Amino acid sequence: RANIDALRLLGADAIVTVSSVGSLREELPPGTFVLPAQFLDFTKGRPTTFYDGGRVYHVSLADPFCPDLLRRAVAAGRAVGTPFAEGKTYVCVEGPRFSTRAESALFRQWADVIGMTLVPEVTLARERATCYACLAMVTDFDVWAERPVEAKEIVETMHRNADRMGRLLARLLPSLTGTPDCACARSLDDAGV
Template identity: 45%
Template sequence: MKIGVIGGSGLYDIEGLSDVKEVRLETPFGEPSDAYIYGKLGDKEVYFLPRHGRGHVYLPSEVPYRANIYGFKMLGVDCIISVSAVGSMKEEIKPGDFVIVTQYFDRTKNRPSTFFGNGIVAHIPFDTPTCPLLNEIVYKACVEEGIPVHKEGTYICIEGPQFSTKAESKIYRSWGVDVIGMTNIPEAKLAREAEIPYSAVALATDYDVWKEGEEVNVKKVLATMARNVENAKRMLKRVIETIRPEDIENSPAKTALVGAIQTKPEYISEEVKKRLWLLLKDRI
């Protein structure tokens, strides 16, 4: 079984991997954020990718999301677990808590969010944007590791790189969202288009700016982030050790493109077929 892991702020590796090597790819959408770090953990193969690049060189809007996800498709991963730092929008989600993301509210503006277009049209279902089967496995791993975790939550994704104003933060909070971040969109959309089961774990570092007296403080955020990263590594290790192919074989992601491609096959050019062959080969 091949497992893809995307690390966010502060998470740049996975401990315990053997046979470690770097894999560099060129995709139809350019180069991914960095080399994929390949390794084995027991009988599982793992491909880890730092979303912002090692050294944190990409702004949230600059991350090559399409290349990152298409690269995972090229590598043949069976699922992707995404880890990212977020702000909490609810009192009960404390800094240091994990949230399993089950819904998104998209406030991004300047990011390509689909593999399609330029000669081919597809509309995927996205009502359940993360894989419920994979989410359950990740949630169970958090519980078994004693990590404070919330089983479901809505993630509002803003463009950044600036944090919210207090007015924005209070409005988002009034909408009932649970966490706020800058990177899960379009990542989740692209994983669904690539028919790869995707689970997102949001690691709360602060209360954003809505809570008076708890404004974002870099020193406090970094301390919480360090604790989150250690917990994330323990969670990932347990997920990788326990997950089985049959656990996610009925994921809704695996048939996302069935009936989704609207362009008639005879109108799909050879250039488009070449560019998207990994997505189209079983769907046209």
């Protein structure tokens, strides 16, 4: 919560995060860049709201990511030759442990990638009427692939793709000036009870 509030106090109206994720799909191999469109929250005990006392706001997370930021990210990715797999679902788990085979098989029924960092920041950003997008980099196949996930593999994949992500961010960030073409700034309108 403190990080989201600090960014808002500094005047940020958009947040773009970079996340390492495991793949739950054969067609999303390590090195693939993914733009999640939806998420599933399997975390436990993380503070997920600013409104846990006093007035309550029920913000919509039907479409949790800013459509304007997603469009700009797609354009930046194409411009630097790093296209995204779009419209995917990110399942967020508590961590720091990796999934069991049974969990991975279950998550494959509902999601495309798995990570540990998306929640609660995506919901907190919406509660602060802030545009939010996640640029996810597939670093490994989750354990459904019949071999254990290893931290070494994740780090190696991140290092191999750091330059690609750097070029993408260098193209994307300057495009974030101006008024976004979205309703994120109005997410609290009529949400309070």
